[in-house]
Structure formats: structure tokens, C-alpha cells
Amino acid sequence: MSRLIVVSNRVNLSRDTGAGAVGGLAAAIAAALRERPGIWFGWSGETTPQYTGQIAMERIGEVTVARVDLEEQDVEEYYNGYANKTLWPLFHNRIDLTAYERPFDAGYARVNRRFAEALAPLIAPDDLIWVHDYHLAPLARELRALGVKNRIGFFLHIPWPARQLLTTLPGHRKLVEALFHYDLIGFQTEDHLTAVTDYLAHEIGAAPISATGEVEAFGLRTQLGVFPIGIEAPDFRDGSRSPLGEESFQRMRESQAGRKMVLGVDRLDYSKGLEERFLSYEQFLAAHEEQREKVFLLQIATLSRDSVEAYQELRGRLDAIAGRVNGAYGTVDWVPLRYINSGYRQDELAGIYRAAHVGLVTPLRDGMNLVAKEYVAAQDPEDPGVLILSRFAGAAAQMGSALIVNPYDRDDVAAAIQRALSMGYAERRKRWERLMETVARDDVSAWRTRFVDALGAPRRPRPRLANDAA
Ligand code: GDG
Numbered sequence: 001m002s003r004l005i006v007v008s009n010r011v012n013l014s015r016d017t018g019a020g021a022v023g024g025l026a027a028a029i030a031a032a033l034r035e036r037p038g039i040w041f042g043w044s045g046e047t048t049p050q051y052t053g054q055i056a057m058e059r060i061g062e063v064t065v066a067r068v069d070l071e072e073q074d075v076e077e078y079y080n081g082y083a084n085k086t087l088w089p090l091f092h093n094r095i096d097l098t099a100y101e102r103p104f105d106a107g108y109a110r111v112n113r114r115f116a117e118a119l120a121p122l123i124a125p126d127d128l129i130w131v132h133d134y135h136l137a138p139l140a141r142e143l144r145a146l147g148v149k150n151r152i153g154f155f156l157h158i159p160w161p162a163r164q165l166l167t168t169l170p171g172h173r174k175l176v177e178a179l180f181h182y183d184l185i186g187f188q189t190e191d192h193l194t195a196v197t198d199y200l201a202h203e204i205g206a207a208p209i210s211a212t213g214e215v216e217a218f219g220l221r222t223q224l225g226v227f228p229i230g231i232e233a234p235d236f237r238d239g240s241r242s243p244l245g246e247e248s249f250q251r252m253r254e255s256q257a258g259r260k261m262v263l264g265v266d267r268l269d270y271s272k273g274l275e276e277r278f279l280s281y282e283q284f285l286a287a288h289e290e291q292r293e294k295v296f297l298l299q300i301a302t303l304s305r306d307s308v309e310a311y312q313e314l315r316g317r318l319d320a321i322a323g324r325v326n327g328a329y330g331t332v333d334w335v336p337l338r339y340i341n342s343g344y345r346q347d348e349l350a351g352i353y354r355a356a357h358v359g360l361v362t363p364l365r366d367g368m369n370l371v372a373k374e375y376v377a378a379q380d381p382e383d384p385g386v387l388i389l390s391r392f393a394g395a396a397a398q399m400g401s402a403l404i405v406n407p408y409d410r411d412d413v414a415a416a417i418q419r420a421l422s423m424g425y426a427e428r429r430k431r432w433e434r435l436m437e438t439v440a441r442d443d444v445s446a447w448r449t450r451f452v453d454a455l456g457a458p459r460r461p462r463p464r465l466a467n468d469a470a
Contacts, residue, residue, distance in 0.1 A: 002126045004038035004452065007119065009079070009135040011042040011065045027232050028444040029132075032452065033063045038127070041066045041119050047075055053118050068118050070111065077107020083135045084305055086169070091134060091158050092271040092365045095168055097310050105171060109138060116142030123148055128455050131182070133157045140181035153184040153455040155227065158367040159394065160192040163199040173203065180220035184455045186227040188367045188394040193226050214459075223459070227451045228398060229368050230443040236377035239350030245378075248344075248351030256355070259334075260421055262297045263356035265349065265371045266363075267304040268341065270314050273364040273390065273407040274301060278321040278337065280362070280413035285329050285336060287414055293334045295421060297360070300352070302343040315341075353378035358420040362390040362407035369393040372402070376435045384432035386420035388413070398442060401434035 012026040029040055044056065044067035051071045058065050070078070081104030089097035116139060123129065123143075129152040131139050140152045166172050176199065179185055187193045197215075200206040206217035213224040239245045252261065262281070266272040281297050301318070305311045322339040329336045344352065353359070359375035372387060372395040379385055389395060389402035396404055403416045 001036050002128050002456065003124060004032060004036050005119070005123060005127050005129045006033065006038065006040045006132070007115070007129065007136060007139060008040070008042045008132040009083070010045055011040050011067050013040065013060050013063060013065055027235070028229075028448055030061070030063050031232075031445065032130075032448045034061075039064045039066050039122060041115075041122070043067065043079075044069050046070075047072050051114060053114060055118055055122075066119075066122060068114070070114075074107060074111050074114075077103050078111035079135070080305075080308060082108035084308055085310075087134045088158070088271075089310070090165060090169055091161050093161060093165060094270065095165055097270070098168070100170055112136060112138040113142050115139055116146055116148075119143070120146045120148055123150060125150070128452065129153070130155070130452065130455065137175055138178040141178045144181050151183045151455050152181070153186065153451060154179065154182040155186040155451060156192070156367070157188070157229070159189075159365055160187060160195045160199075162195055163202055166199055167203065176200075176204070177218045177220075180218050180222050182222055183459070184223045184225065184451075186225055186451055186454075188226070188228055189397045190226055191397070192367075192394070193224055196224060223454075225454060227447055227454075228394065228442060229370070229447045230445075231370055231373045231377060231439065232444050233373075233377040233440050235346065236350045236353065236374045239347040240354040240378040240380075242347045242350070244345060244347040245351035245354070248348040249355045250351075252352055252355035256296075259293070260295045260357040261355060262295060262358040262360050262417060262420075263352065263375070264297065264299040264301075264360045264362075265353075265375075266299075266301055268301040268306075268311065268315060268318070269304055270310060271363055271365050272301075273362045274299070274318055275314070275321065276364065276407050276410070277360060277362045277413070278318065278325065280407075280410040281337065281360075281417065282321070282325050282328075283410040284414035284417045285325070288418055291418070291421065292329060292336070293331065296334070296336055296338060298338045298340070298352075298356070300340050300342075300344065300349075303341050350374070350378045354380055357385045358417065359385060359387045360413075360417070361388065361393060361395075362405060362413060363393050364390070364407055366390070366393040366395070369395045372399060373439045376432065376439045379432055379436075381432075381436075384428060386423055386428055386431065387435060388416045388420055398438050399435055401431045 006029050046069045048069040055066045055068055085099040086104055127150050129150050131154045204217045206215055208215045322337050325337045326335055353375045361369055361372045363369055372389050375387055387402040389399055389404055390407045391404050405413050405416045
């Protein structure tokens with residue numbers, strides 16, 4: 001069996017937490033690397049005064065990780081810069097927040113080159129290489145330039161923007177051309193794939209040439225496909241019943257004091273629609289006097305990218321809205337909006353999910369949104385909660401049995417909260433059963449197997465390139 005080399009910006013696995021304890025993606029990658037031999041390569045998260053390209057190899061459980069340190073300037077230009085100030089906002093429709101600076105672009109190219117140079121010597125001839133996310137779009141091109149001829153696949157975890165937005169990016173063509181050095185490019189939803197083919201048709205004049213999504217442009221051929229990511233469902237089902245999960249469930253139930261709990265769990269990010277969510281909840285409290293003191297919203301918003309100004313500003317605005325809502329509606333023994341920035345262990349989180357009567361997942365734009373799936377998986381089948389889900393989460397394409405809302409429409413979200421809180425048992429259970437069927441079937445193993453099988457499948461050879469090494 002060929003080895004699998006997984007590449008992502010960060011390698012989120014440590015001896016302390018171990019495989020599976022650090023979020024869905026890390027667990028999925030670790031599981032893939034347990035099934036077949038391989039390596040997980042990426043940035044260590046550490047900086048060094050001068051880049052050395054030295055790789056630290058470590059065996060963690062059954063997974064071999066290979067990590068490099070980056071320079072401060074790399075982190076500033078590649079990670080904080082091009083990845084998080086240029087591509088992330090643009091791909092989440094926030095051109096108002098998209099900062100394009102030439103040094104970001106140069107840093108992005110430099111780090112991708114450095115990754116390729118560090119990785120290339122580790123690659124054996126029939127290894128499959130699976131690259132993750134927007135930080136690493138040009139990695140295949142850099143590897144090809146070093147003579148790497150292996151199958152290389154790319155999975156984009158975030159949405160692909162509409163052509164009218166993508167074309168605002170200086171060098172958008174170069175970015176897309178770089179992707180054509182991959183053999184397979186995976187997206188979360190059909191909608192994202194349609195946005196790509198629309199760009200290719202209008203900007204490049206390229207159309208898919210086969211039913212399997214093959215497309216030729218720039219003298220290269222790649223294959224496009226849809227691979228919706230899932231979760232390790234039993235982790236959340238069993239996690240909510242584990243000692244830690246049970247303890248946090250009981251603790252939540254006690255602190256609810258008979259009130260119903262609406263729950264949000266997100267990284268503190270403008271794409272997650274937290275401000276709009278708070279305002280919708282405020283509207284709900286204003287419109288439903290009878291519900292006051294009978295319900296509260298618990299928002300867990302773990303801090304993320306807080307060296308980027310847009311995130312600091314958002315944090316300030318959320319603090320202000322939470323303060324205003326609690327000031328206006330709170331009573332001596334009722335806090336209508338519990339807003340928390342700290343993170344929880346996965347089992348604890350599973351217990352909190354189970355204790356929530358309503359899961360409120362309202363991103364303005366999201367590749368998939370795993371929280372929606374985790375909430376469903378952690379529910380008590382005999383007494384499940386109701387999921388409210390934004391139509392703009394990739395997950396909405398699979399989870400039509402949730403209450404689907406427009407997160408920009410406060411009335412719509414407020415009405416959905418009211419409907420969820422008053423939903424009868426039969427409907428609640430039926431909706432949950434349908435959702436659970438998808439979450440259990442289209443899980444993270446299905447996602448990984450489909451992608452890796454497609455990447456390893458026999459296909460026509462890649463056209464030879466002028467810049468391929470001999
Ligand atoms: C990107 C795409 C796509 C959150 N708080 C805690 C905690 N979390 C975990 C959740 C969940 C993960 O973080 C968040 O995943 P999402 O999918 O919601 O969002 P992104 O981080 O933006 O992920 C997204 C995903 O990639 C996968 O392809 O779905 O669209 O943007 O797993 O549980 N975990 C723990 N404690 C917390 O306090 N343990």
C-alpha cells in the first residue's frame with residue numbers, strides 16, 4: 001500500500017493531547033495515518049530567528065509527524081498576512097476586510113517554497129500527497145518544480161468565492177493556475193464547485209472535459225470534486241456520556257435551573273455571524289416577553305487569530321452587545337446571554353451540547369461547519385435538541401431537516417428560536433433522526449476514504465509540462 005503524506009499549515013498533534021483529542025480534522029488525519037503508513041508534515045507553530053529548514057520528526061502514537069519552524073517574518077507575511085488577512089476574508093465574502101499587500105504575497109510564495117524544499121526529500125516515488133487548505137495552494141507547483149511527480153491532492157476547507165469577488169484579488173489567475181498542478185482538488189459543496197467552474201469558464205475559457213470533473217487549463221489537467229467533510233460521530237455520542245461529558249452535562253443542567261439553553265460554539269471569527277446572532281437573540285427577547293427568564297443563550301467563542309486587528313475589533317463589539325443585552329434584560333438571578341471566551345475539552349463540550357435544548361449555528365459563510373454535526377451527534381436520542389442552521393453553512397446542503405435560517409434576517413432567526421423552543425416532541429425527534437442519519441453516514445472516515453481513493457485511482461497521465469524537471 002502506498003504511503004500517505006498529509007500536509008497542512010499546522011500539525012495539530014502533540015504528545016500531551018494525543019491523537020483524536022484535538023478536534024475533528026486532526027483526528028481524521030491521525031486516523032488516515034493509522035490506516036496506512038505515512039507522515040504528517042507542517043509548521044510546528046514555533047518561530048526561529050533564521051529559517052533552517054530543519055525537520056523535527058516525531059512519532060506520536062501511531063503517527064509520524066514532521067515539523068519545521070518558521071521565521072517571524074514568515075508568520076507575519078504568510079500566516080497572519082496572505083492566509084488570514086487576504087485569502088480568509090476574501091473567500092468568506094469580506095472584501096471590505098481583505099488586505100492585499102505585496103510582501104504578503106511574497107511571504108506566501110516563500111513559505112510554500114520552503115515547505116516544498118523541506119518535504120521533497122521525504123517523498124518516496126509512489127507516495128500519495130494530500131495537501132490541506134488555503135495556506136498551501138501553491139505547494140504542488142513548488143513540488144513539481146523540484147521534480148516531484150507523485151499524485152498530489154488538495155482539499156479546500158473553506159468556501160470558494162464568486163468570480164466577481166475572486167477577480168478583485170491581484171494575481172487571482174496565478175493562484176488558480178497554481179492549483180492546476182494538483183491532480184485532484186476537493187471542495188466542501190456543489191455550490192463551491194460551481195463557483196470554481198464559473199470562474200474557469202469566464203476568466204480562463206476552460207470547461208470540465210469529463211463527467212468525473214477533469215478540466216484542462218494553463219496546459220495542465222486536474223480533477224475537481226465535492227467531498228463534504230464529516231465528524232467522528234461516536235466521539236461526540238460517547239463523549240457526552242463519558243465521565244467528563246456526564247459531569248459537564250450535570251453541571252449545565254444544574255446551572256440551567258429549569259431554563260432552556262440555546263447554545264452557540266464557534267471560534268471567535270467574523271465569518272461565524274456572532275454579532276448578527278447576538279442581535280437576533282436580542283430581538284427574540286424584545287419580541288417574546290413571555291420567554292424572558294425561561295431561556296438563556298450560552299455562547300462559547302474561543303479566541304482565534306487575535307493578533308489580527310479585525311478579530312480584536314470584533315471581540316470589542318461582541319463584549320459591548322453582550323453587556324448591553326444583559327444590562328437591559330438581566331435580572332438578579334438571570335443572565336440572558338452567557339458569553340465565554342475560554343475553550344473546553346472535547347468530552348466536556350459534548351456534555352454541553354447534550355444539555356442544550358437548541359443548537360444555534362448561524363455563520364454568514366462557512367465551508368462546512370462541524371459544530372452543527374457535533375451538536376446533532378451528542379444529543380440524547382430519547383430527548384434530542386433542535387438545530388437552527390444558517391443556509392450559508394456548507395452543512396446546510398446535507399442538513400435540510402434543521403431549521404434553516406438567513407443569519408442576516410434577525411426576525412427570521414428570532415422566529416426560529418421561538419419555534420425551536422416550542423417544538424413538539426414528535427417533530428423534534430423526527431428532525432433529529434434525519435439529521436443523525438446523515439451525520440453518522442457521511443462521517444469523517446467516509447470523507448477521507450472517498451478523497452484518498454479518488455486521489456489514488458488510475459487516471460490518464462498528467463500532460464507533460466515545460467517547467468517539469470527531467
Ligand atoms: C474550517 C472551516 C470546516 C470550538 N470550540 C471548542 C472546540 N471547538 C471545535 C469544534 C469544531 C471546531 O472547533 C470548529 O470547526 P468548524 O467546522 O465549526 O469551523 P473552522 O474552525 O472555521 O474550520 C469550516 C472545517 O474547517 C473543517 O473542514 O467545517 O467550515 O472554516 O470541531 O468542536 N473544541 C474544543 N473546545 C472548544 O472550546 N475541544
